[in-house]
Amino acid sequence: MKKKSMNSNTVLLLITIALFVVMYAAGCVVYGDKGFTHLQTFLNILINNSGLLCVACGMTCVMLTGGIDISVGSLIALDCMILAVGMEHKGMNAAVLCILVLLMGIVFGAVQGFFIGYLDIQPFIVTMAGMFFARGMTAVICSDQVSIRSNELFVKLANMKFQIPFEIGAYLNKKGKLQIPFVRIPVIIALVVLVVIFLVLRYTKFGRSLYAVGGSEQSAAMMGLDVKKTKLKAYILSSFLCSIGGICFCMNTMSASVAHATGLEMDAIASAVIGGTLLTGGVGNVVGSFFGVMITGTISTLVKTNGKLLSSWSNIAVAALLCFFIVLQSIFAMVKSRKK
Amino acid sequence: MNKLKKLTKQTLFLPIFCMLLVMLVNVIYDAACGNFAFSFFSISLRNGVLYGRLIDVLNRGSEVAILAVGMTLVVSSSAGTDISVGSVMSLSAAMCCMLLAGFGVSSANELQVPLVVGLLAGIFLGCVCGAFNGFLVAYLDIQPMVATLILFSAARAVGLLLCNNLIVYIRDKSFKVLGGYLGFIPTPIIIAAVCVAVTTILLKKTALGLYIQSVGINKKASRIAGLNSRKIILLCYIICGLCAGIAGIVNASRISSADTNNIGLNYELDAILAVALGGNSLGGGKFNLAGSIIGAYTIQAITTTLYAIGVSSDQAPVYKAVIVIIIVAVQAPPFKQYMSKRAAKRALARG
Numbered sequence: 001m002k003k004k005s006m007n008s009n010t011v012l013l014l015i016t017i018a019l020f021v022v023m024y025a026a027g028c029v030v031y032g033d034k035g036f037t038h039l040q041t042f043l044n045i046l047i048n049n050s051g052l053l054c055v056a057c058g059m060t061c062v063m064l065t066g067g068i069d070i071s072v073g074s075l076i077a078l079d080c081m082i083l084a085v086g087m088e089h090k091g092m093n094a095a096v097l098c099i100l101v102l103l104m105g106i107v108f109g110a111v112q113g114f115f116i117g118y119l120d121i122q123p124f125i126v127t128m129a130g131m132f133f134a135r136g137m138t139a140v141i142c143s144d145q146v147s148i149r150s151n152e153l154f155v156k157l158a159n160m161k162f163q164i165p166f167e168i169g170a171y172l173n174k175k176g177k178l179q180i181p182f183v184r185i186p187v188i189i190a191l192v193v194l195v196v197i198f199l200v201l202r203y204t205k206f207g208r209s210l211y212a213v214g215g216s217e218q219s220a221a222m223m224g225l226d227v228k229k230t231k232l233k234a235y236i237l238s239s240f241l242c243s244i245g246g247i248c249f250c251m252n253t254m255s256a257s258v259a260h261a262t263g264l265e266m267d268a269i270a271s272a273v274i275g276g277t278l279l280t281g282g283v284g285n286v287v288g289s290f291f292g293v294m295i296t297g298t299i300s301t302l303v304k305t306n307g308k309l310l311s312s313w314s315n316i317a318v319a320a321l322l323c324f325f326i327v328l329q330s331i332f333a334m335v336k337s338r339k340k
Numbered sequence: 341m342n343k344l345k346k347l348t349k350q351t352l353f354l355p356i357f358c359m360l361l362v363m364l365v366n367v368i369y370d371a372a373c374g375n376f377a378f379s380f381f382s383i384s385l386r387n388g389v390l391y392g393r394l395i396d397v398l399n400r401g402s403e404v405a406i407l408a409v410g411m412t413l414v415v416s417s418s419a420g421t422d423i424s425v426g427s428v429m430s431l432s433a434a435m436c437c438m439l440l441a442g443f444g445v446s447s448a449n450e451l452q453v454p455l456v457v458g459l460l461a462g463i464f465l466g467c468v469c470g471a472f473n474g475f476l477v478a479y480l481d482i483q484p485m486v487a488t489l490i491l492f493s494a495a496r497a498v499g500l501l502l503c504n505n506l507i508v509y510i511r512d513k514s515f516k517v518l519g520g521y522l523g524f525i526p527t528p529i530i531i532a533a534v535c536v537a538v539t540t541i542l543l544k545k546t547a548l549g550l551y552i553q554s555v556g557i558n559k560k561a562s563r564i565a566g567l568n569s570r571k572i573i574l575l576c577y578i579i580c581g582l583c584a585g586i587a588g589i590v591n592a593s594r595i596s597s598a599d600t601n602n603i604g605l606n607y608e609l610d611a612i613l614a615v616a617l618g619g620n621s622l623g624g625g626k627f628n629l630a631g632s633i634i635g636a637y638t639i640q641a642i643t644t645t646l647y648a649i650g651v652s653s654d655q656a657p658v659y660k661a662v663i664v665i666i667i668v669a670v671q672a673p674p675f676k677q678y679m680s681k682r683a684a685k686r687a688l689a690r691g
Contacts, residue, residue, distance in 0.1 A: 068485070068486065070489075115665065115669060118674065119669055119672040119674050119675055120672055120673060120674050121668050121669065121672050122420075122622065122623075124420075124421070124423075124483075124485040125421070125612070125622060125664070125668055126665065126668075128423065128609065128612070129661040129662075129664050129665045129668075130661070131661075132606065132609050132657035132658070132660065132661040133657065133658055133661035133662065135654075135657060136654065136655050136656065136657035136658030136659075136661065137658055138654075139652065139654030139655045140655050140658060143652060143654055143655075258654055263493050266489060266492070266493040269486070269489065279482070279483055279486050280483075310500065310501060310504075310505055312496075312497035312498075312500040312501055312505075313497075313501070315493055315494060315496075315497035316494050316497045316498060316501075318493070319490050319491075319493050319494035319497070320494070322489075322490055323476075323490045326476070326480075326482055326486065326487070326490075327476075327480060327482075330480040330481055330482055331480075333481070334481075
């Protein structure tokens with residue numbers, strides 16, 4: 001008998017995928033007349049959440065080591081503000097600014113990772129300080145809302161459409177014009193990030209050491225892994241991916257303000273947890289996180305499509321889902337420890 | 341040298357040292373600006389109420405002091421922090437004002453229900469939130485910060501629902517007393533003092549304080565010794581929720597409205613900073629309530645000083661975040677080891 005028994009982690013992932021399918025199907029049935037069934041609605045969820053997807057990939061890597069990074073939302077606000085102020089007020093080149101933002105992400109992550117890995121401070125405390133630091137720095141740079149209009153290259157990139165080939169899912173709109181579904185650049189960036197991180201986690205030494213550190217720090221150290229360095233790298237990766245997410249986010253909103261992306265850390269953590277990443281570390285996968293992002297995206301799209309509900313309902317729904325999955329995880333963990 | 345070491349080993353050294361440092365900065369800043377150098381300390385009676393920057397710090401710092409009481413217990417017992425306090429504050433305030441004004445009303449000149457009912461409902465809701473956090477942490481063994489993250493985002497959203505996305509104004513005099521003045525003393529100071537006094541008596545006169553520390557130091561050992569560790573952690577979270585509820589209502593009364601989006605914003609950072617500044621280890625175990633309280637007022641003094649220097653409220657978190665990181669880093673074991681190694685090396689070199 002070579003039949004593999006299903007472990008609890010696969011069950012969690014399956015629950016997530018089933019939940020997404022059920023939720024989307026329910027949306028199609030209830031809001032079918034409002035265009036929920038079109039392929040474009042699905043693609044719009046991808047477009048709107050491309051930044052979140054990048055962030056969730058980074059978050060998954062950090063959570064695999066047993067840590068957490070709640071500075072991501074603020075870091076995105078800071079990224080957007082640097083991009084917007086640099087382009088609008090200083091007239092700088094978009095490409096230079098993007099590289100600057102990515103470098104800043106690496107430095108930010110390195111500082112956080114140093115405090116967490118080498119000084120052994122709880123990740124939550126460090127990243128919470130990072131969260132307030134980044135949000136405050138955003139206000140220091142500029143406390144008004146800035147919209148990006150004048151930078152030709154950036155506007156062009158942000159408005160670029162990639163149409164789905166062979167007119168799959170194309171439909172006629174009310175004026176009888178053929179609408180071909182499309183995606184934008186951020187989606188492509190996010191999907192590339194997703195695939196790269198998936199491969200890194202599965203096939204590289206670094207990816208496997210993330211799992212090892214999360215599973216048991218002591219065992220990892222005994223095997224000869226440099227636990228501190230691995231943690232440092234994980235946080236650098238998270239902040240770097242977060243900066244990529246920030247650029248995607250900025251392309252979608254084309255603006256920046258101090259209140260940008262508030263609560264995004266919550267969505268990212270929820271996505272990773274819903275996707276089956278254990279808070280205790282060592283177990284998880286970016287594929288799950290992808291479905292987690294799609295679920296949170298579907299929730300907010302459902303709330304928006306309804307039109308009558310207050311926007312705080314989507315916050316509450318995501319929080320409730322997070323709660324549900326955390327409780328589920330802890331019940332699984334309890335059952336496991338009782339079996340032993 | 342020995343005396344200096346003895347002084348720095350005192351439990352209240354860090355908070356008092358920071359407090360004095362902030363005062364010194366104020367004196368220097370005033371002197372540099374050409375004002376009276378000690379204007380920070382001057383207290384006068386204006387319009388029949390106490391007036392002065394020191395009173396202002398005590399008054400505005402009340403919420404943080406109340407939060408710090410609950411946060412200290414939570415940090416001590418569960419080695420984690422409750423980051424939902426700010427949101428719970430706004431939820432309690434929203435609940436209280438919604439009941440007092442009636443649902444969907446944005447401005448009320450008369451109270452719909454007796455004041456006590458509104459206040460108790462708000463505080464009770466705070467306790468419920470605390471119990472929810474505590475249940476997740478104590479009985480389901482979820483990391484405290486992740487468990488409280490749920491309410492961190494959900495509580496404010498629920499508050500917005502209760503207020504129907506409006507800012508609810510209560511224009512009744514009896515409601516304003518809580519955040520206003522009782523005689524010539526600002527009421528929040530009195531409320532904070534009562535909270536601190538009650539908690540101190542509870543901790544000193546019963547064995548609760550000892551139990552909390554013992555659970556924080558070693559949960560398993562305490563359970564084997566006969567303590568119900570889970571119940572004690574749950575109790576700490578309920579107290580923290582209670583404190584958040586009280587703080588939220590005081591804050592709402594101060595501005596005589598429930599501004600759900602802004603009440604308690606960034607207060608979780610202040611409360612955690614107060615605990616860290618009070619010389620308490622964020623890793624749990626032994627705690628020092630007096631230190632946290634002094635820490636809370638120090639935070640407020642820092643905030644007031646920052647505002648006085650011309651830093652906007654959006655920008656203030658930058659400085660606070662740097663302070664919290666420095667304090668935590670200095671307390672971290674690897675840093676201490678490094679410093680003691682260096683001291684030993686220096687002693688060797690000296691012969």
